[in-house]
Amino acid sequence: MTLSAFLFQALNGLSAASGLFFIAVGLSLIFGVTRIVNIAHGSLYMLGTYIAYSFATKIGGAIGFWGGIVATAILVGVFGALIEIVLLRRIYRSPELFQLLATFALVLVINDATLWIWGSEDLLGPRAPGLRDAVEVLDRRLPTYDLFLIVIGPAVLLVLHLGLARTRFGRLVRAATQDREMVGALGVNQAMLFTAVFALGSALAGLGGALQVAREPANLATDLVAIGDAFVVVVVGGMGSITGAYLAAVIIAEVKAICIAVGVVDFGYFTVNFSKLTLVAEFLVMAVVLIARPYGLLGRAQGQVRSIAEPEDPIRPATPALKMLAAVAFALLLGLPLLAQSSPYMLILGIDVLIAVLFATSLHFIMGPGGMHSFGHAAYFGLGAYGAALLVKWLAAPMGLALAAAPLVALAGALLFGWFAVRLSGVYLAMLTLAFAQIVWAAVFQWEYLTGGSNGVVGVWPTAPFDTRVSYYLLTLTLAAIGVLMLRRFLFAPFGYAMRAGRDSALRAEAIGIDVKRVHWLGFAIAGGVCGVAGGLFAFAKGSISPETIGVGRSIDGLVMVLLGGIQTLTGPIVGASVFATLQDTVMRQTEYWRALLGGIILLLVLAFPGGIVGALEKFFSRWKTAS
């Protein structure tokens, strides 16, 4: 490859960097002040592209295009302000997890609303009036619009930087980023400040999306892709730092561009196609940065958010009554095949529910007692499922071996990713785990040769004696029961105490000799391994596995299950998973707009039952007890 080709790719990288910067900077600003990670930020970006498309095509011309881009930014900003006022303002004092889930519910609702308004077809906007040509750069033709993007990123960075440095609003934003409660105690109305910051951040996302209208088609999958990119940029650049966001955007875009520029390289014995390794490169950049600077290039350790939330109740061992209840439930489940003779669907539902229980319980293990809010638990489900399925596909492994390998593959993945994840906490950890899950998903999707790409792996059926529905159901029931009991046993062992101690106060736990990171790392790995069993069971239950079954949606399903049941109890995830899986298999399959339905359910839950189903029941019973 020539030097000029290399430099040309570097220019391309810069224009991509502007796009990444626009997605990430608003997210970073909003987080800095409100401490809310707005997962719907990618949706605002997507909306930007759609709205700008409508302006550019309905009004048309230079006014429709350029005026439309400005109008889009304003509209999306107003929309963001509305979200803040109507929804987020009610949950600033809720646990972090609830805020994340609420904004994810918005992702679902916005996605379906977009589908309803603009339809499912990709929509490509017109080329930019006035910037339709290309210029000769390094003997190649570079579209002038790309040149414009290269300039506009740093220009907006400069404006933002000056605004933050020189205006009272900017000073308030910087002060609130550090200590919003103190800003309030000095007489500043935080609600107004939060709304303003939310509007600004949303407008930036809308602007970023609108600017893409001339380059890429508006697409319904953009929201999650954009938020995944934004997370990586923000984690690398440092939360709350706008300069860090640009720096990280440039580094990541350049590394990707250079990977593409390098292309296929022959190393003599083997060849490597670097252009297929962009995701791996992104991961490596993030890994290197996080090892050297855990809070990103220009970020700093977040001070403990001063909150007046209630301390959490300790978890308790099962009472004799609960043990009885569990035994009865298990006996009933054992008897389900007898009941199901008339309706075979019962067993399919039973298997789905049991897999969901195993999945949710393993997630709860690290989320509740571990305090690590993983937003990427689907990664370990996927590793288990693909680990088992690929063994069958490529090595014709027997089912027993494939199922035994599932937790091992997931464990290995959890050990690798967990090593990075436990170095962070709170939302950083949530974002990093989500990014890891995106990487697993993308690797499966891109590595067509091995995994079958979007077609997935088919023909993964159980072998005798588990080839009947009843026997497979009983196998699932046995493994799920073992998994749940094992995780429970861990929690009431010294290991579990250490994990909870580390969650409640890392500093004090370390002072009494607990290696908090190691304990949390092991906890993360154990949960990953158990989750892998669920994945393996899933692959054999369905007979096939495809990338979409391990996407970010599954991670979120897990969170909803845990939240639905209530995070503070150990029975919570079991109840939550059962209810959720049943609802999913029965109600949600009935409608095309299941995302909006699910989003609505989550929003309702977050606003009405912050303690989840089991939490609400417990509260009810304790009130009932004190009353009698």
Added chain:
Amino acid sequence: MSAAMLAVENLSASYGAARILYDLSFEVGRGEVVALMGRNGAGKSTTIKTIMGLMAQRQGHVRFNGRDISGLKPFEIARLGLGFTPEDRRIFVDLTVMENLDIGRQPARSFADGTPAPSWSPEKLFALFPNLAEMPHRLGGRMSGGEQQMLAVARTLMGNPLLVLLDEPSEGVAPLIVEQMANTIVELKKEGLSILLSEQNVHFAQLVSDRVYMLEKGQIRWQGTMAQLTENVDVQRAYLTV
């Protein structure tokens, strides 16, 4: 109606299941400097935070400048002219001295009877705290503990308060600064400000306060004038000596 600037009636506060304050009732008159005293953990800071609206679980009433402020949000309380300087100062470390002052800025205001309250500008505050005048563009994070303490008080004054809640102003600063801080409080009293401060240092309290409420385990155990406390060694020994 009493002439009290701040009247606290049956104030209680809890954190989770733990009750921290029990039925506190006390007053601060206009132009008065009142000290809340007691050992670490007696509930002094919690009392101040509860008045400021920073504790979620609170019962009882707080009247300020003739208005019931219980249940208001911290920013609303601040906008009525109640200033708050926290014990850990909470200076914005990424902002300069001038910028920190700007965050605290509020319009001038008057007392309930219409007399104007003392109003403050950075220039006037720099005269009160000459150390700050030497470093208007220094970042908050690069200041010594004593300088931060002065900035915290100055920042509160930028809001032109009628009464200042001053949490442990003498804690963790050099003796020279402690003395300066005492002089400042006397100055502020002369300007007509009322002050409620929490303190465990008898010597410092003697320099500035008119009256004392003694806290132990979240309850008021003794109250009297500063002169009475100075004479009463038994009370000092019972509630202050470690």
